[in-house]
Each structure stands twice: as structure tokens, then as C-alpha cells.
Amino acid sequence: MMKTEQLNLVQEWDKTFPKSDKVDHCKVTFVNHFGITLAADMYTPKGAEGKLPAIAVCGPFGACKEQSSGLYAQEMAERGFLTIAFDPSFTGESGGFPRAMHSPDIDVEDFQAAVDFLSCRENVDPERIGIIGICGWGGMALQTACIDTRVKATVTSTMYDMSRVAGNGYFDAADSKEARKAARESINAQRTEDYKNGTYKRAGGVVDPLPEDAPFFVRDYYDYYKTERGYHARSLNSNDGWTVNTQTSLMNMRLFTYADEIDSAVLMIHGDNAHSCYLSRDTFKLLKGDNKELLLIPGAVHTDLYDRKDIIPFDRMQAFFEEYLK
Numbered sequence: 001m002m003k004t005e006q007l008n009l010v011q012e013w014d015k016t017f018p019k020s021d022k023v024d025h026c027k028v029t030f031v032n033h034f035g036i037t038l039a040a041d042m043y044t045p046k047g048a049e050g051k052l053p054a055i056a057v058c059g060p061f062g063a064c065k066e067q068s069s070g071l072y073a074q075e076m077a078e079r080g081f082l083t084i085a086f087d088p089s090f091t092g093e094s095g096g097f098p099r100a101m102h103s104p105d106i107d108v109e110d111f112q113a114a115v116d117f118l119s120c121r122e123n124v125d126p127e128r129i130g131i132i133g134i135c136g137w138g139g140m141a142l143q144t145a146c147i148d149t150r151v152k153a154t155v156t157s158t159m160y161d162m163s164r165v166a167g168n169g170y171f172d173a174a175d176s177k178e179a180r181k182a183a184r185e186s187i188n189a190q191r192t193e194d195y196k197n198g199t200y201k202r203a204g205g206v207v208d209p210l211p212e213d214a215p216f217f218v219r220d221y222y223d224y225y226k227t228e229r230g231y232h233a234r235s236l237n238s239n240d241g242w243t244v245n246t247q248t249s250l251m252n253m254r255l256f257t258y259a260d261e262i263d264s265a266v267l268m269i270h271g272d273n274a275h276s277c278y279l280s281r282d283t284f285k286l287l288k289g290d291n292k293e294l295l296l297i298p299g300a301v302h303t304d305l306y307d308r309k310d311i312i313p314f315d316r317m318q319a320f321f322e323e324y325l326k
Helices: 068-078 104-119 136-147 162-168 177-197 216-225 244-251 277-284 314-324
Strands: 023-031 037-045 052-058 082-086 124-134 153-157 265-271 292-297
Touching (some): 023 068, 037 068, 037 104, 052 068, 068 082, 068 314, 082 104, 104 124, 104 136, 104 244, 124 314, 136 153, 136 162, 136 277, 153 314, 177 244, 265 277, 265 314, 277 292
Parallel strands (some): 052 082, 153 265, 265 292
Antiparallel strands (some): 023 037, 037 082
16 A cells, blocks of 8 residues: 655745636645655646646756746646646655655656556546656656656657766767766765765755856856746755766666657657757657657747746647647
């Protein structure tokens, strides 16, 4: 029998976006196969009746559900879908100890657990479930589509392949055996120190204060996570970041081994001016079938797709889910 961890959930509205009067909102919890209780915000169209199509949303990597994923979930609920935005294991309001850890296996399991939860709700049609992953959780959403045949449609937004970045560095700048060995040595030395100290060193979130010579993509992250625009007290990126040694699991495996076997529909969205656009362009080449699309947003940078409702193509996302969750 699954045991539900008791979580202390904040009930007042503490999101980085305003509350919609077109949807009903409540907190919910569900348990994954590792026994970790996940916390989520559920958004339901006001006055909705019968069994609804449903969407689970997560991301960005190191964010919390009060940021981008919640905005996406609320917006899609306004458009007729029952949605949940959840905190991944070990982060935000979700359970799991030690904190600020993750692994790709558990990341995918969290998405699958969200599908479990939605599939068993009386007001959800289990044959019409989709997922949305933003930034690093875009990669995890696509990886979930590789394994979970219950997912009928997947949207990735401003996607990061975190395993590629962990193994090769940003822009593949550390793609050599020597560079990877140096990274492993550093992380493994930190593991020893962590064990001696009985604590886990945190990598730090987005750099603050911002260096004058910071590259644009660092400034882009700072503008979201460290300002009133997107800061949240439970966001890893806004504060102390992930543990240093959490990189190990990402470096030790690669995502998308079976991406060419995804039969369900996939819509990949990216700003064509984003520093990360190469990750979506390259990953899209792995997909097969006429139900796959890469949508590039002219002039958009990485974090524009976090919260810029004038840039995020919600109309296209709605049409995509209506077509494939029917």
C-alpha cells in the first residue's frame, strides 16, 4: 500500500503570475513509484463538466510550480484542459530527502506519476492526456514520451537536453574525454567532502550579483530568476541551486536513445534567438513521423518562453492538443 507523505502546502496564492478568474485552483498531491509525495497545483476550467482532456506541466530545470509551469497550466486550463503543474521530487513543496537532488530516472518517473494521478481522476478522460515540459523538463517530457504510451501528445518549450549539457558543457564546449574526466574528478572530490561533512554542497543558483562581463544567456537567466519578474523563494535557480553532485547521474546517461520510436504527437517550441536553440534543432532530427513539429519563434530568446504571454504560442499549443487529445 502506498503511503502519502504529509506535506505542508501553502494555500494562499504565491505565484509569479496573477490568478485567473476563469479557472478553479486547488493544491493536490500524488505519490511516485519511489514513494515520494509530489505537490501540484491543479487548474480546472470553471463550470467544466464531464471527462476533460488533461495536461501535466513541469519545468524549467531548477524552477518551481509557482513560476513558468504554473503559468502554462493556468493558461491551458483557461482553454478547456484540466491541468496540473507539479514540483519535481526533492524540490519546492514536493517531498523527498535530501533536498535539491534529482536523477533523470526519477525525473521521468515524476511525469509518469502525474499521468497516473490524472488517469485515475473521475473528471479526466484517461485516453486524452498530454504533457508539457519547459527548459530542462522539456527534455524529461520528451524522454517520458519515449516510455509512456499513455501520453498522447507532448509539448516541449525552450527545451534543454540536460544530459548533453552535463556531459559536453554549454554549447558542447567541453566535449572531450579530458574535459569530462576533469568534471568527474571535481564532482567525485566533492562527494568525499560531502560524506565527511554530513551535508551536501549546493552549486548555487543563477549568479548574483551579475558580473559585468556575464554572457547574454546568463543575463537572460538573471533577468528572470533574480528579479521581481520571476523570483520565488522555493525556486532553486533563484536561490542556492542544486547540489553539486547531482550532475553525476546526468553525466552518466544520455536522453533520447529511443526518441525515434515515439509514435505519439510531439510539438517542440523554441525561440530562434535562444542560446539553447541548437538543443531543440538537433533533438528534433531524432523524431520520426508526420505528427512531429519544430516551431521556431522569430527573435525569441530562452526565457521569453518562460512567461512572455505575448510570445509563447498558446494558440498553437491549444490547437495541437485539441488535434491529438481528441
